[in-house]
Amino acid sequence: MSDLGRVLRLDARRTALLVAMPVLTAVGTAAAVPSLYPAVAYWDNAVVALVNAVRFVGPVAAAIAAWTTVRERPLDYLRDLTARSPATGALLDLLLLSVAALLSYATVTALVVVVTLAQDGAGHLHLVGVAAGAGSLVLHVVAGYLMGRAVPHRATAVLVLAVTSLWAALRVPGMSWLSLLPPAAFDQIALFTTLRPRVLLDQVTWTAGLTTALILGYVVWVTRRFLIVLPLLVALAVTGTATLGLRASSGTITPVHTEPVCREWPITVCVHPALRDALPVLTAAATPLAARLHETPGAFTRVEQRPAWKPVSVSGGVATVHLDETLSPGYASRAVRQISRSLRDAHACAASPDVPDHYRALVDAWLLGEDPPSVPDTRAARRFGSWSEARRRAWLRLNFADYHSCALGPADFLGGA
Structure with a gap:
């Protein structure tokens, strides 16, 4: 025992x-x-x-x-x-x-x-x-x-x-x-x-x-x-x-299909549910760009996050972007730059490599709310910088086709709207 x-x-x-x-x-x-x-x-x-x-x-x-x-x-x-x-x-x-x-x-x-x-x-x-x-x-x-x-x-x-x-x-x-x-x-x-x-x-x-x-x-x-x-x-x-x-x-x-989460005002911004914390920052970054593109062919009232394997674009009033899954610093600015780059006609821009793109860089800086870059044509830069916000938006509506095809030149900045 x-x-x-x-x-x-x-x-x-x-x-x-x-x-x-x-x-x-x-x-x-x-x-x-x-x-x-x-x-x-x-x-x-x-x-x-x-x-x-x-x-x-x-x-x-x-x-x-x-x-x-x-x-x-x-x-x-x-x-x-x-x-x-x-x-x-x-x-x-x-x-x-x-x-x-x-x-x-x-x-x-x-x-x-x-x-x-x-x-x-x-x-x-x-x-x-x-x-x-x-x-x-x-x-x-x-x-x-x-x-x-x-x-x-x-x-x-x-x-x-x-x-x-x-x-x-x-x-x-x-x-x-x-x-x-x-x-x-x-x-x-x-x-x-x-x-x-x-x-x-x-x-x-x-x-x-x-x-x-x-x-x-x-x-x-x-x-x-x-x-x-x-x-x-x-x-x-x-x-x-x-x-x-x-x-x-x-x-x-x-x-897998995922129903996004959205923020409806002042524009509609939709992201993957895992990145819902990005909604306020992304909305604040995309709204000024949407306002400046209003009434142009590149206008949008909705921003949607897309998978990394799908291209970004602006079509039918919807801008699609990719987001960092880590939401690392500057993710909203990078997303807005994606929208700006998608406004470019890649084929037309590639077909005219000799045309200077510093005029487009001036417009891009304004669209993105950044400081204007130094460009060789200082007269065009001073003239564009002296215009009011309303005048720039009216100018963009008239010259969007040249902006889209990378065909902006000195003559486009001689007058305003």
Whole structure:
């Protein structure tokens, strides 16, 4: 009875758990924070932060599991005194270590979710992506533990840490489909795109199949119950199918339609929901330009953010722009310059490279509210600078065609409207 009590106390109290949870939580938090910035307000990037964090947490979890196995291996004889299966103790160890790893992962997940909610994140949380990260972490625990069982040496934990770290370091986003094998590596997800759910589902299936296969293989090894070989083969088949699915996947992201958020006055400005904080600044920057272009062919009353792969333009009263997803300083000025550049007829301007563009630069500086540049034709610059705002706007309405085709010349500045 005293031996049985020692076994029960051994199973119920694991000092490794006291080490694993805070260590894994700290590593996971440190790994997730850099991925959260700067696009944390997008739920897809919250999932990317979690999945990428497993690349750092997984090797540590595997090493702790291997260390636990080697450390407690000398006490296995106590379990042999009971009537339990020889695999029971190891399975209980795996359960406890997996629970500790998942609790630390849940803590990191809660942190990521809270930060994203605090910034009013756009899109939706891919729960299958969260499950993919959790499954990959459990796979590391199982692999590390079983390696400790197979090679019960003090150096095994260090070896497991080195091998799993090397495997994680080889994850290069977008280089090969092999980078999709857990622990997967994802780039930051650009706005107007989303993760492919099929890729995430294949990763969940892959980790579940391989984890199950490892556990069943260990049970067959220690119990010699070959009836378990059949479910083992099924688990391997599931893993192989998921591998083929990941290999055949055509990228990890896909375009997605997103309803914009808008500010209606004094002009309508619409952006991706993740960048709603840009609305006041972008509106303030675009309104003067819209007023100066009023009643010209380049007039607009609406500004819309477009994906990076779509060109900017001004057409039908709508100006489209690209925005920095980080909203770095000067993003609104850069967006307004995009509108100004889109007013240029690229073909006409390219066809007349000998025509000086400093006259257009004068007009651009006024449209953008910037200081006028130094130009060779000082007389035209002084004359244009002496005109009132109303006179400049009337002049632009008359000379917009030349401005559009980069054909402005000294004669255009001889008189006003």
